[in-house]
Amino acid sequence: MNSTKAIITSVGHYVPPDVYDNHYFEEFLDTNDQWIRERTGIIERRFAKDGATSDLAVPAIKMCLDRRGLAPEDIDCIIVATVTPDMFFPSTACVLQEKIGAKNAWGFDLSGACSGYLFALATGAQFIESGTHKNVLVVGADKMSSIIDFEDRNTCILFGDGGGAVLLEPSEEEGYGLLDFDLHIDGAGEPYLHMRGGGSLNPPTQESVANKLHYVFQDGKAVFKEAVIGMADTTERIMKSNNLAPEDVRWLVPHQANLRIIKATADRIELPMENVMVNIDKYGNTTAATLPICLSEWWENGNIAKGDNLILATFGAGYTWGSGWLKWAY
Numbered sequence: 001m002n003s004t005k006a007i008i009t010s011v012g013h014y015v016p017p018d019v020y021d022n023h024y025f026e027e028f029l030d031t032n033d034q035w036i037r038e039r040t041g042i043i044e045r046r047f048a049k050d051g052a053t054s055d056l057a058v059p060a061i062k063m064c065l066d067r068r069g070l071a072p073e074d075i076d077c078i079i080v081a082t083v084t085p086d087m088f089f090p091s092t093a094c095v096l097q098e099k100i101g102a103k104n105a106w107g108f109d110l111s112g113a114c115s116g117y118l119f120a121l122a123t124g125a126q127f128i129e130s131g132t133h134k135n136v137l138v139v140g141a142d143k144m145s146s147i148i149d150f151e152d153r154n155t156c157i158l159f160g161d162g163g164g165a166v167l168l169e170p171s172e173e174e175g176y177g178l179l180d181f182d183l184h185i186d187g188a189g190e191p192y193l194h195m196r197g198g199g200s201l202n203p204p205t206q207e208s209v210a211n212k213l214h215y216v217f218q219d220g221k222a223v224f225k226e227a228v229i230g231m232a233d234t235t236e237r238i239m240k241s242n243n244l245a246p247e248d249v250r251w252l253v254p255h256q257a258n259l260r261i262i263k264a265t266a267d268r269i270e271l272p273m274e275n276v277m278v279n280i281d282k283y284g285n286t287t288a289a290t291l292p293i294c295l296s297e298w299w300e301n302g303n304i305a306k307g308d309n310l311i312l313a314t315f316g317a318g319y320t321w322g323s324g325w326l327k328w329a330y
């Protein structure tokens with residue numbers, strides 16, 4: 001049996017410099033700081049004043065490669081999880097390949113909404129484990145400010161812009177890397193969280209713009225209920241099937257959509273909050289970028305060590321959801 005595993009050998013992240021706290025929204029919406037904090041855990045987020053999603057990814061990739069001492073030419077494949085690609089085509093992977101000069105890489109975009117990063121990580125790991133690739137860059141980046149309706153208080157307060165990247169490489173050292181994952185989709189979730197405009201179903205017209213079809217729509221209550229169940233179920237499942245007890249888990253790395261969803265997941269697996277990565281207070285929901293930003297920040301602060309068990313958990317539009325078990329390797 002092939003014993004090669006995909007390990008993370010470097011991490012990087014980027015958030016734009018402009019900070020928008022909850023009071024920013026009070027100026028033009030019927031909302032307030034207390035409501036946003038109590039219902040979501042968000043205190044502030046970053047919005048990029050200009051540029052595209054690839055501009056959030058480039059600095060994250062550079063940080064990731066610099067930390068590993070690799071050149072862009074060393075990359076074999078770039079996988080980009082995003083719901084805000086620079087354009088429909090070419091892919092943001094192509095845009096990034098050109099921008100960073102990764103001459104030897106192929107790549108593609110992957111659409112899994114807030115679970116996109118986990119789906120991309122699992123996909124990248126297959127290329128490593130099959131032995132066909134040596135350096136796979138897995139990027140998660142979203143410029144959510146480009147698709148949120150700043151007149152809709154239900155959604156615009158939730159999101160932020162950001163990017164993250166990790167490098168996957170092969171390892172023969174037993175028991176390290178992405179050891180298991182549990183991934184799901186359920187298309188019955190589409191009515192509750194979607195952006196229906198711009199694709200072949202609703203090509204852009206004056207009417208589609210007037211009807212705000214090019215913005216995120218979310219029925220928050222419906223999604224909340226499903227997210228609490230879906231994220232907790234998958235997290236519990238991956239721990240049980242790998243005989244992991246709460247005390248075995250150094251970090252739960254949850255998608256940062258709502259602090260109450262994160263707490264419900266931690267409660268279900270009986271994990272204290274000091275073992276849970278939380279930065280939703282600073283960045284809000286950056287969609288495909290939440291997981292790699294967490295990994296990069298926690299690593300940067302010296303809070304992840306070789307041998308740590310990390311459980312990644314996500315839920316998002318689709319619905320999409322899943323979990324992964326990662327044994328940190330460096």
Ligand code: COA
Binds near residue numbers: 219224
């Ligand atoms: N400020 C003040 N009031 C607001 C508000 C805001 N920004 N947004 C909504 N409200 C209002 C609602 O209109 C509602 O008023 P009503 O009862 O008069 O209709 C009231 O607050 C309560 O809304 P409710 O939907 O019950 O709030 P909630 O506790 O469910 O929190 C979310 C709303 C969006 C924070 C929450 O539902 C959520 O996080 N959903 C899931 C997000 C998610 O996981 N997405 C998946 C991945 S992207």
